[in-house]
Amino acid sequence: MIILVLNSGSSSVKYRLFEMGGERCLAWGGVERIGARGAILNHQRYDGHKVKLAGEIVDHQAAIEYILAILLSKNHGVIGERSEIKAVGHRVVHGGEKFTGSVLIDTEVMTQLHDCIELAPLHNPHNIKGITACRALLPDAPQVAVFDTAFHQQMPDYAYLYGLPYILYKRYGVRRYGFHGTSHRYVSDRAARLMERPIEELKLITCHLGNGCSIAAVKGGVSVDTSMGFTPTEGLLMGTRTGDLDPAALLYIMSREEIGIGEANSLINKHSGLQGISGVSNDMREIEAEAAAGNARAELALSVFCYRVKKYIGAYAAAMGGIDGVVFTGGIGENSSEVRHRTIDGLQFLGLELDPEANRSNDTGERFIDRGGPARVMVIPTNEELVIARDTVGLVNH
Ligand code: AMP
Numbered sequence: 278m279i280i281l282v283l284n285s286g287s288s289s290v291k292y293r294l295f296e297m298g299g300e301r302c303l304a305w306g307g308v309e310r311i312g313a314r315g316a317i318l319n320h321q322r323y324d325g326h327k328v329k330l331a332g333e334i335v336d337h338q339a340a341i342e343y344i345l346a347i348l349l350s351k352n353h354g355v356i357g358e359r360s361e362i363k364a365v366g367h368r369v370v371h372g373g374e375k376f377t378g379s380v381l382i383d384t385e386v387m388t389q390l391h392d393c394i395e396l397a398p399l400h401n402p403h404n405i406k407g408i409t410a411c412r413a414l415l416p417d418a419p420q421v422a423v424f425d426t427a428f429h430q431q432m433p434d435y436a437y438l439y440g441l442p443y444i445l446y447k448r449y450g451v452r453r454y455g456f457h458g459t460s461h462r463y464v465s466d467r468a469a470r471l472m473e474r475p476i477e478e479l480k481l482i483t484c485h486l487g488n489g490c491s492i493a494a495v496k497g498g499v500s501v502d503t504s505m506g507f508t509p510t511e512g513l514l515m516g517t518r519t520g521d522l523d524p525a526a527l528l529y530i531m532s533r534e535e536i537g538i539g540e541a542n543s544l545i546n547k548h549s550g551l552q553g554i555s556g557v558s559n560d561m562r563e564i565e566a567e568a569a570a571g572n573a574r575a576e577l578a579l580s581v582f583c584y585r586v587k588k589y590i591g592a593y594a595a596a597m598g599g600i601d602g603v604v605f606t607g608g609i610g611e612n613s614s615e616v617r618h619r620t621i622d623g624l625q626f627l628g629l630e631l632d633p634e635a636n637r638s639n640d641t642g643e644r645f646i647d648r649g650g651p652a653r654v655m656v657i658p659t660n661e662e663l664v665i666a667r668d669t670v671g672l673v674n675h
Contacts, residue, residue: 278673279303279361280666281348281418283341284368285407287399288312290340293662294348294355294362297670300663303355304348308340316340320347328353337403338410345414364419365411366669368459368661369404371397372424373450379427379668382408382420390422396450397508421669428458429493429500436502436596453511455503457485459661461493462500464606467657469498471643472602480597482590485659486616487607488516488559492586494593502596504589510545513589514582516559519549521585554578561609561616583619590620594627602653603629611658617646621654628652 278298284291291307306320316334321327330347334340348354348362356362367382373393380386387408394401408420437453438446445451461483468483469476476498484492490513493503504512504520514520522545531541552559555578557567564582567575594600604610605617614637621631628651635646647654 278363278670279356280669281362281365281411281415282368282662282665282669283365283407283411284662285337285403287403290337290344290407292344293666295663295666297666300666302662305662306344306347308334308343311335311337311340318343318347320353322353322355326353336410337406338413341407341410341414359415360417362415362418364421364669364673365415366421366423366665367404367408367411368425368665369408369422370400370425370456371454372422372426372430373454374430376422376424376427377430379421379423379665379672381672382412382422386422396454419669419673421665421672423459423665423668425456425458426454428462429455429503431499432501432503439507451507453503453506455491455493455500456505456509457489457491457493457503458500459664460485460606460659461491461495461503463661463664464604464657464659465493465495465498467643468602468604468653468655471645471655471657472653474601479601480594480599481602481604482593482600483604483606484586484590484610484620485607486513486586486605486610486613489518490515490520490586490607490609492589492593494596496597502593513585514554514578515550516561517547517550517552519545519553551578551582554581561613565613565615579615579619583616586616586620587624590624590629591627600627600629600652602655604655604657606657606659611641611656617654617656625650629654 280295280297282293288311289307289309293305294303296303304322308318310316311334315331318330348356371393373396375389390405411420464483465481468481469479481495483495489509491503491505493500510518512520551564555564555575557575564575564578568579609616617636621629630648630650631646631654632648643657645653645655
């Protein structure tokens with residue numbers, strides 16, 4: 278069964294086409310700069326063939342039409358007919374409290390997705406545009422929505438409630454939701470397999486460290502706490518986002534700098550984090566290089582970053598009453614031995630100890646990087662698109 282997976286952002290649509298018999302990725306790529314001059318389509322085929330095309334792409338529907346055209350094209354394509362695409366899986370950022378798992382999209386679900394827009398006004402409208410376009414372009418293919426928030430929907434109320442008046446939760450849904458759920462679900466499943474133990478008996482901490490960063494406490498396969506909150510700004514330090522911040526500090530800055538909501542939003546989401554502290558970059562590779570070269574603020578940014586991951590690991594070990602394994606994933610988690618070293622160093626009291634050689638080796642793929650102590654440390658490359666494709670097949674076949 279051939280499944281198309283789409284991730285529709287504000288000015289981009291990323292895609293992956295899977296043949297689910299062997300869970301093989303046939304082609305992948307994305308359209309960038311939708312609506313701007315000189316949109317670009319990057320496309321890659323399973324056999325290594327790559328192509329980059331430029332054109333004018335006015336909206337999401339045009340982008341998806343372009344993607345379908347290249348998937349069908351004689352020179353670059355991998356399928357002969359649109360009808361070979363049996364279903365489409367869409368990444369949807371926010372499912373609110375309505376969606377605790379992936380769903381087959383119908384008219385009622387579309388209405389509910391619209392209801393969730395107010396919780397994620399920067400993301401959900403674009404996800405919905407992708408779904409609407411696909412419903413028009415592939416009317417016979419069922420569509421499935423897979424939510425970033427769904428995996429965290431079983432968090433207990435004492436973990437998701439803020440210390441705000443309860444009425445604000447009831448009135449506006451202001452609570453912690455958590456994101457990156459598809460990634461935390463995937464890597465916790467894979468960790469259980471790697472450890473050759475049933476997930477039901479495991480207490481795992483999954484660290485998704487990329488441009489956005491979040492960490493989750495996964496007990497018995499269920500997310501019982503996670504660091505992102507009402508929005509993806511809370512929790513760990515990120516490329517350009519603050520992570521945890523005293524809300525009164527923001528009010529103070531707004532007053533001193535005489536800035537409004539828009540600028541404050543931009544301050545905490547676009548100019549903070551690694552970029553804000555270091556003044557160098559939001560990219561961990563550059564931060565590490567500068568820190569190694571003696572740049573004190575890059576070193577400080579790296580220290581804040583790793584300290585916060587370490588602190589959350591301690592907190593989640595407490596939340597779960599122990600810890601059987603820590604998983605690193607995402608661009609930083611999968612590639613930065615320095616971040617993994619600084620994070621795990623000193624956590625021997627939790628049974629965590631890295632094997633320096635395994636940590637620093639250039640191995641790729643799923644692996645242990647510890648000394649085989651009571652709590653394991655693993656690197657597991659995430660694969661959110663495969664989870665979306667699997668959920669799509671599961672719902673379509675049901
Ligand atoms: P992602 O959002 O998962 O693509 O991750 C992006 C982040 O991963 C950026 O901060 C990159 O600097 C970081 N990253 C990628 N490769 C490496 C590497 N070899 N060492 C350190 N950080 C890396």
